[in-house]
Amino acid sequence: MRKGRQIILDRVRSRVLPDRAAPQIDWDRLVRYDDLKAQFCDSAEFVGAKVHHVDSVATIRRTLEESAEYDSGKVIASTVEGLEGNFSASQVQSPQEYQSLDWMLIRGRFGVAENGAIWVPADEVDDRVQVFITQHLVIVLEAADLEPHMHAAYQRLGRFEGYGVFVSGPSKTADIEQSLVLGAHGCRTLDIFLIGRCK
Amino acid sequence: MSATVHHPEAAKEFVANSERMQWHDMALWFVRNKRDLQAAKTPEWEYLRELAAEIKAHTQANLDVYLEEFERQAAARGAVVHWAADAAEHNEIVLGILQKNGVQRIVKSKSMLTEECHLNPFLEAHGVEVIDSDLGERIIQMRNEPPSHIVLPAIHLKKEDVGNTFHQHLGIPPHISDPKVLTEVARGHLRRKFLDAQAGITGVNFAIAETGAVVVCTNEGNADLGASLPPIHIACMGIEKLIARQEDLGVFTRLLARSATGQPITTYTSHFQGPKPGGQFHIVLVDNGRTGIRDSDQFREALNCIRCGACMNTCPVYRRSGGHSYAAVVPGPIGSVLSPAADAKQHHSLPFACSLCGSCTDVCPVKIPLHHQLLAWRQEIARLGHLPASKRLSMKAASFLFSHPRLYSIVGSLGRLALRMTPRWLLYNRLNPWGIEREMPPAPRASFRKWYDRERARQNPLPVVSSSSQQNMETQP
Structure with missing residues (x-):
């Protein structure tokens, strides 16, 4: 193990390259959106998500119950305060036990207007596998928490601990003849609930 | 696993099924189009x-x-x-x-x-x-x-x-x-x-x-x-x-x-x-092998690659020959740069599986000068002595011809005559790779030089170029 390390570093150091400064991004050259919320919704729908506009968490369940896939008899887990599920993570011993999840309801920290991505750090869930193993994913997001693009997204993130993922739409594949199929290995559908107005 | 692969040979089976080849071509072009829409937005x-x-x-x-x-x-x-x-x-x-x-x-x-x-x-x-x-x-x-x-x-x-x-x-x-x-x-x-x-x-x-x-x-x-x-x-x-x-x-x-x-x-x-x-x-x-590529001023930028595949989707050769014809882990333009770096002899034909159209360079999101690197690899492969005799000898002949203008002119007239006179069976056989799967161009009556002398030279004389300042020209076999 030490062998490979020394070989690689020696090889790299044996060839000194002229230094090139790391570029600083000129933010004036980046895209600006007049209406972050409209752009976010456009992007999210483009990548296959469904966006709902609500006033508060309280109205989310009613909207969900109108959806054909949703059924309170199914296995529903939630880490959203005020939106209870029927599956308790407290007894879970291994991540494999989440395989029965039909619905997973979580909060996202912020969304990105240019691509519909939502930042989900590990502390929004009991186990990060929940985001991927569930059949259907619901992300609740404050409309005030939108960033225009990925540069702003990473600036907002700063240094963070552990695992985090940007989720943009439901899982998908086009590996068979380039036909787009939603629901590859991860969630089959993604519903985004945007609460309130933009900042 | 390390047998030398000749791209045109390896592509034969894929190319033989014309319908499937065209489908492959269009499927990748569709992806290229989607990329264009996003880039434009x-x-x-x-x-x-x-x-x-x-x-x-x-x-x-x-x-x-x-x-x-x-x-x-x-x-x-x-x-x-x-x-x-x-x-x-x-x-x-x-x-x-x-x-x-x-x-x-x-x-x-x-x-x-x-x-x-x-x-x-x-x-x-x-x-x-x-x-x-x-x-x-x-x-x-x-x-x-x-x-x-x-x-x-x-x-x-x-x-x-x-x-x-x-x-x-x-x-x-x-x-x-x-x-x-x-x-x-x-x-x-x-x-x-x-x-x-x-x-x-x-x-x-x-x-x-x-x-x-x-x-x-x-x-x-x-x-x-x-x-x-x-x-x-x-x-x-x-x-x-x-x-x-x-x-x-x-x-x-x-x-x-x-x-x-x-x-x-x-x-x-x-x-x-x-x-x-x-x-x-x-x-x-x-x-x-990555540090080896890093050492090379010519090829270092190939390490910029983020493996998006855009150069494949746009490449007219890749789209019509299929990824397997490259017999390399990474096919297409970037693969044709990276593979010879790993083994120049085995992959010697890949830098030639390219029309030098430059489309790969245009779409590359990390600005790898792909077609320049492919051209550089051709020279490198010739220098290393990995060119097949057919290519090596024809390059030599072309080089000799291009550096002797009078001879070039004579051979040109003979060639035009030959194209018109030669029976098909002599032109279209396996000895003439230009005649496989395509028609030779119709031979013009006169050379460009003759046409120019007749039509334009009097009004707008060409600048005189001495033969010593003529650039070596890249030729396609």
């Missing part, structure tokens, strides 16, 4: 490409510093960092981790590096079951084929082929070809493999020196299932995947999926910093 596209190239150049210049910083940061977060000088060492490291933990079943997400190192056959020979979890990769794994594209590994197959494969290997009824149904079958099959796996191997799209993070981009969610269900996650990466700062991800996440598939970003962009609670996280840093 991003006003700062060209600026992002410049930034990406600068970030990569900066990282290459300070690679030793950033490798050590990455190791320090990743270790501080609980990851174990391993270093492998070559493919053999990489494979031994991975096997060592698996054996130490008694692992016999693993799932693997897409990783061109592990393809390059031939990790699957190595692990299988040691009794480890390896399941490729990307849908396209799983399909070709069942068929025992290599990927034909780095982003769309099964793009050479039609849905009927996939249906047959699943019929044979997964026992579904015959003649199913609906992509939705087939994807559902694969989802069920792979779910069981994910749940059953004892370790997950993933590739790496980007590694961040300042945070020790490994970033993996997928659409299917397979990398995250494989890295989150089993207790052990092994991430394998070439050392060129390193970038200095987390903010650099802003540039690359905007370029990657737009260039690859015309999506604004991949469905999942996952940041792994340290192991999951109670788990193990191993990162294997691999050289395997």
